[in-house]
Amino acid sequence: MENPTIGITSDLRQALDCAHQHALLHLxxxxxxxxxxxxxxxTLRAQIYKPLAQQRLAPEQVIEELVRDVGGGLLGSAGGRFFGWVIGGVLPAAMAADWLTSAWQQNAAMYACSPAASVVEETVGGWLKEILGLPSAASFALVSGCQMAHVTCLAAARHALLAKRGWDVEAEGLFGAPPIRILSSSERHGSFERAVRMLGFGHARIKLLPVDAQGRLVAEALSAELEKEPTAPTIVLLQAGDINIGAYDSFATLIPIARRHEAWVHVDGAFGLWAAASPRMKHLVAGVEQADSWATDGHKWLNVPFDSGFAFVADSESHRASLAIRAAYLTHATEARDQVEWNPEWSRRSRCFPAYAALRQLGRDGLAEVVERCCRHAHSLVMGIGALPGAEVLWEPTINQGLVRFLNPMSGAVEADHDRWTDEVIAKILTTGEAFFGGTTWHGRRAMRISVCNWRTSESDVARVVEAVARVLK
Ligand SMILES: Cc1ncc(COP(=O)(O)O)c(C=O)c1O
Structure with a gap:
């Protein structure tokens, strides 16, 4: 049988060259x-699906055919005219570091598996705490996204709240444990709910509380709910930037209220926590540092490749107690940081390298500038589209998120017609290929969400997109 390792260097070089060319072509x-x-x-199934062949293929051919077969099925989410969900782009240094991450194939499970990855991760964690204005003693984990950051933080919360009541949740689980109450505003993101489910709390335990006209959790409602069972173990979720309008709860008011009841305060700051990086916008997160845990993303506003979220926990002992594991075959570090002690995963990608590269490429000023620029572009897009005949601004951005809606020109049109029309206009915009927006229901009405998080979005993108929407509305 032919030795499959023969030609490994030339195969690799050809495959990488091919990928490099295609990557540049795409971008x-x-x-x-x-x-x-x-x-x-x-069409995509016809292009992509094929019976798995018995024989090997040359790596370059695999890459050529992959690029060919996914044709038409990729979104332009790496580019500057993509405003759906909350999706960041990728900075050059982050992309290059991500390629090296694959080449280096370091398992970021622990120091022994990759001393460099452990120290780079430690460095990134420290930088992030400074940039996001979080306590320097907080522990952290680099996870796959905000979803797993919630899981990491809530595992620590579960440990701390139950340990205080004499319950060892890691040993006994939740069967028979004192029930934990969970309070959040109605604007929470579904990923929080899933974290609650995964940790065995059950999402029926989440009590949704009302928000004010700015989308902020009402302090009196939180206070009244806490008073109902003043000593019950409680998790309070606060938002630094909700998914629709980027609303910030008032941390300086709400956290002291939660503190009076010894509740654990967790902050979902998937994108909104990055306002802390901008001297002009950091007032939005005033008081956030008093919380117990924070979840955010790298693959949104930091513009690193997907698979990048960050969890921070003020009570590092509870964090470690909830996740740490010892095994005879592992080589635990005594002085260095073993990531497996803080992370829900075991073997894992060294996602620290692209985050490190992104932070170094931008520096503090660059990061602040990206955040501010995205907010400016979101504002121009929302106000530009909202000013078109047949459009209406539903939410003028305070950060990088806004909402518009399209009014059905039919005479006697009612709300349901505007809702349908809004979805039709969004679909029409997508067919032009000029911009990508998603829809949402906000305060009972359909709306087009506009989210700007990509460092590549430029003023000319904004002008081009407003013109494209104007053509659709005509
Ligand atoms: C406010 C908020 N929280 C959490 C998430 C989940 O983040 P991820 O998809 O990185 O897990 C998102 C995603 O858009 C979000 O906008």
């Missing part, structure tokens, strides 16, 4: 190509 063509997918499901 360079983003301004000219459709930002929405152009192939439908049937």
């Amino acid at each position: 360079d063509s983003l301004d000219q190509t459709s930002v929405a997918a152009t192939a439908d499901l049937e």
Whole structure:
């Protein structure tokens, strides 16, 4: 049988060269190509599915065919005209470091598996705490995204709240444990709910509390709810930037209220926590440092490749107690930081390298500038589109999120017609390939969400997109 390792260097070089060329081609063509997918499901299945062959293929051929077969099914989310969900781009240094991460193939489980990854991660954690204005003693974990950051933080919360009541949740689980009450505003993100489910609390335990006109949790409602069972173990979720309008709860008011009842305060700051990086915007997160745990993302506003979230916990002992594990075959560090002590995963990608590279590429000023620029572009887009005939601004951005809605021109149109029309206009915009937006229901009405998080979005992108929407509305 042929030795499969023969030609490994030339195979690798050809495959990498091929990927390099295609990557540049993709990124360079983003301004000219459709930002929405152009192939439908049937076409994509026909292109991509093939019986798995018995024989090997040359790596370069695999890459060539992969690029060919996914054609029409990729979104332009790496580019500057993508405003769906909350999706960041990728900074050059972060992308290059991500390629090296694959080449280096370091298992970031523990110091012994990759001393460099452990120290880079330690460095990134420290930088992030400074930039986000979090306590310097807080522990942290680099996880796959905000979803797993919630899980990490809430595992620490579960430990701390139950240990205080004499219950060892790591040993006994939640069966028979004192019930934990969970309070959040109605604007929480579904990923919080899933974290609650995964940790065995049950999402029926979440009590949703009202928000004010700015989308902020009402202090009196939180206070009244806490008073109902003043000593019950409680988790309070606060938002630093909700998914629709980027609303910030008033941390300086709400955290002291929660503190009076010894509740654990967790902050979902998937994108909004990054306001702390901007001297102009950091007032939005005033008081956030008093919370117990914080979850955020790298793959949104830090513009690193996907698979990047960050969890921070003020009570590092509870964090470690909830996740740490010892095994005879592992080589635990005594002085260095073993990531497995803080992380829900075991073997894991060294996602610290792209985060490190992104932070170094931007520096503090660059990061603040990206955050402020995205907010400016979000504002121009919302106000520009909202000023078009047949459009209406539902939420003028305070940060990088806004909402518009389209009014059905039919005479006698009612709310339901505007709702349908809004979805139709969004779909029409996607078919132009000029911009990508998503829809949402906000305060009972359909709306188009506009979220700007990509460092590549430029003023000319904004002008081009407003013109494209104007053409659709005509
Ligand atoms: C406010 C908020 N929280 C949590 C999440 C979940 O983040 P991730 O998809 O990185 O897990 C998102 C994603 O958009 C979000 O906007």
